[in-house]
Amino acid sequence: MVTSKHTLSEAPHTKPVQAFETQCPFCSVQCKMELIEQEAMGRKTHLVNPIENPASEGRLCVKGMNAHQHALHRDRLLYPMVKVNGKFERISWEKALDLIKEKFTQIQQEDGLDALGVYGGGSLTNEEAYLLGKFARVALKTRHIDYNGRFCMSAAASAANKAFGVDRGLTNQLSEIPFTECIILAGTNVAECQPTLLPYFTRAKENGAYVIAIDPRETATTQLADLHLKIKPGMDAALVNGLLKVILEEGYVDQTFVEERTKGFKELEEHLSSVDLDHIADITGISVQHIREAATRFGRAKTGMVFTARGVEQQTHGYMGVRNFINLLLVTGKMGKAGCGYGAITGQGNGQGGREHGQKADQLPGYRSIENPEHRSYIARVWGIDEQDLPGQGVSAYEMMVKIHRREITGLLVMGSNPLVSNPNANLIEEGLKKLKFLVVIDLFVSETARLADLILPTSSYLEDEGTMTNLEGRVTLRPASRPCPGEVKHDWQILCEIARVLGKGKFFSFGSAEEIFDELRLASRGGVADYYGITYERLKREGGVYWPCPSPDHPGQARLFEHSFAHPDGKAEIMPVNNHFPNEQVNDDFPLYLTTGRVMTHYLTGVQTRRSHSLAARNFESFAEIHPKTAKKYGIEDQTLIRLESRRGSIIVRSKITSEIREDTVFVPMHWADLQNVNLITLDALDPICKMPGFKVCAVKISPLVI
Structure with a gap:
């Protein structure tokens, strides 16, 4: 990790050309640089300086230090490409737009308005996420829009909305972490996924905090912990029932807080009366002693915070798992005060902002509901359309893929995402995408999804595309981007405006800059849960970031939520009983091991960008499977050899990595590779019934040496 600035080389033949201030395009910390x-x-070289900022405090990790390598890569798309006889050929923007008009119009005439789908991404700026939602509903009049953030934050977002009345990644500031007494890190590997946040936790340790990590693997994050609960995959909700049982029995409930600021405690109390700790220990793989230790440490601490991430959330009961962790905070009164709160550690760069302003199937800007008549009416007025013309709710990202496979959606626009690699059960996704009448992909590179496209449009990188992002703590920041676009590249927002123009909807998309779009977003969010109205580009430049909600230009932005009341009409948070959930797919004699997935420090999402950084790719150039030594011996697998992993849906080939840091019943594979190493060829496509999150984190597999 880098914290100090490089200095310009003083070599006589080296001279500075130009400098660009920007921020990292990868994780949700949004480090400045x-x-x-x-x-x-005669050759250009590049140096990267971290810039002081409130979130990362002037730190950069290895991904941020090398992000420019993909933006400057020779594989960048520089002009539109159309597929002719199975091969891509250069095409002019004018012809590309005419082709979109022809195909989109034909599809909607033949198959209906909802036959067109729009698939977005959690790394788009707020302006582009907002505009993509408006584009789907106004220019295309389709209900079918969703985005890859469905696979990142939907469980935590749904749980927070229901429990608190609002979802904002962290309910308090990062700066409070060092001053809390007990921290639970559940299903999160901060040290590798958001490494510039790690000093907050190390400072907490230095101040005497007790850290509890919950993870089936030993990671750089669990090494920080005082207590590592090496849980059986998928059993997080049950473990929390055990913790709650001890907290109630030992008298650690904050009765005043529960009575004055929550509802539902009696139902939880009744539910926990039937919970047996020995049974919890048996099904979770965590001893009663360690359950009691964790519960006691958290219960008696005066302040405490709980952080969840994909390990808890990417399950077919991820919503319930997060709800139970929130129960833990509510019954102990650890909300709305310094050093206390909940944090969903957002994965994608703009995973927070991306879900606030209309990319999700059920949402309108400002975190409004598309099914709420008052919300629909307000947004229709802002957009200058008849409310009756505003489509209703669509379906989640994976459900869109199922509709494509069934030929219910026959045309698709993909922006800032790689669904062929990021969706579960990827074989079905590929079959579906090949059935489309017309597929348009907007990307920096020819991604795995773009290979299947009929038309690819080149978009700008983070160095070229100015806009706002919202980090994991709800702080809106402005990403400057002054580097000129290469070739014929356009910004995402420009592409959407031009498509809208050829479709006859140009008057609704007459924007000349990202700031103009943001000003409309401010108005569209005004009065909503995620109220950005008081935030302006001028303020962001002057203040370095502003928390939402920020309802007026003179409002400072709300850094800590729920100090006096929660966001429900009665001001109370909702406690709810959670049953002991089990993974949808259980191991058996044919598939005897659990597979869980995750990330490594040097790569991001499906690797389209980071695999094109030579510095990052050199550190992790291929996928791997972590296997316990006893498990490897049982199945005749040697270290650093190619193996086959199979599930009921398919198989992949990866290299073995034998380590005692993982449970004997579990195999871990990262998510950043494609083709034969795409772990989502074998993951489970069952969805959480509440938030429609796929069960990426648990499925049953078998392993064997690769025999050629």
Whole structure:
């Protein structure tokens, strides 16, 4: 991790060319940095300086230090490409737009308005996420829009909305972490996924905090913990029932807080009366002693915070798992005060902002509901359309893919995402995408999804595309981007405006800059849960970031939520009983091991960008499977050899990595590779019934040496 600035080379043949201030395009911390281009011996070289900012405090990780390598890569798309006889050929923007008009119009005439789908991404700026939602509903009049953030934050977002009345990644500031007494890190590997946040937790340890980590694997994050609960995959909700049982029995309930600020405690109390700790220990793999230790440490601490991430959330009962962790905070009164709160550690760069302003199937800007008549009426007025013309709720990202497979959606626009690699049961996704009448992909590179496209449109990178992002703590930041676009590349927002124009909807998309779009977003969010109205580009430049909600220009932004009341009409948070859930797919003699997935430090999402960074790819150039030594011996697998992993849906080939840091009944594979190493060829496509999150984190597999 880098915290100090590089200095310009003083070599006589080296001279600075230009510098670009920007921020990292990857994780949700949104670290600020400066890219300096130099010229030496006729060649350009690049230096990266971290810039002081409130979130990362001037730190950069290895991904941020090397992000420019993909933006400057020779594989960048520089002009539109159309597929002719199975091969891509260059096409002009004018012809590309005419082709979109022809195909989109034909599809909707033949198959109906909802036959067109729009698939977005959690790394788009707020302006582009907002505009994509408006584009789907106004320019295309389709209800079918969703985005890859469905696979990232939907469980935590749904749980927070229901429990608190509002979802904002962290309910308090990052700066409070060092001053809390007990921290639970559940299903999160901060040290590798958001490494610039790690110093907050190390400072907490230095101040005497007790850290509890819940993870089936030993990771760089669990090494920080005082207590590591090496849980059986998928059993997080049950474990929390055990913790709650001890907290009630030992008298750690904050009765005043529960009575004055929550509802539903009696039902939880009745539910926990039937919970047996020995049974919890048996089904979770965590001893009663460790359950009691964790519960006691958290219960008696005066302050405490709980952080969840994909390990808890990417389950077919991820919503319930998060609800139970929130129960833990509510019954102990650890909400709405310094050093206390809940944090859903957002994965994608704009995973928070991306879900607030209309990319999700059920949402309108400002975190409004598309099914609420008052919300629909307000947004229709802002957009200047008849409310009756505003489509209703669509379906989740994976359900869109199922509709494509069934030929209910026959045309698709993909922006900032790679669904062929990121969706579960990827074989079905590929079959579906090949059935489409017309597929348009907007991307930096020819991704795995773009290979299947009929038309690819080149978009700008983070170095070229100005806009706002919202980090994991709800702080809106402005990402400057002054580097010129290469070739014929356009910004995502420009592409949407031009498509809308050829479709006859140009008057609704007459924007000349990202700031103009943001000003409309401010108005569209006004009065909503995620109220950005008081935030302006000028303020962001001056203040370095503003928390939402921020209802007026003179409002400072609300850094800590729920100090006096929760966001429900009665001001109370909702406690709810959660049953002991089990994974939808259980191991058996044919598939005897659990598979869980995750990330590594040097890569991001499906790897389309980071696999094109030579510095990052060199550190992890292929996928792997972590296997316990006893498990490897049982199945005749040697270290660093190619193996086959099979599930009921397919198989992949990866290299073995034998380690005692994982449970004997579990195999871990990262998610950043494609083709034969795409772990989502074998993951489970069952969905959480509440939030429609796929069960990425648990499925049954078998392993064997690769025999050629």
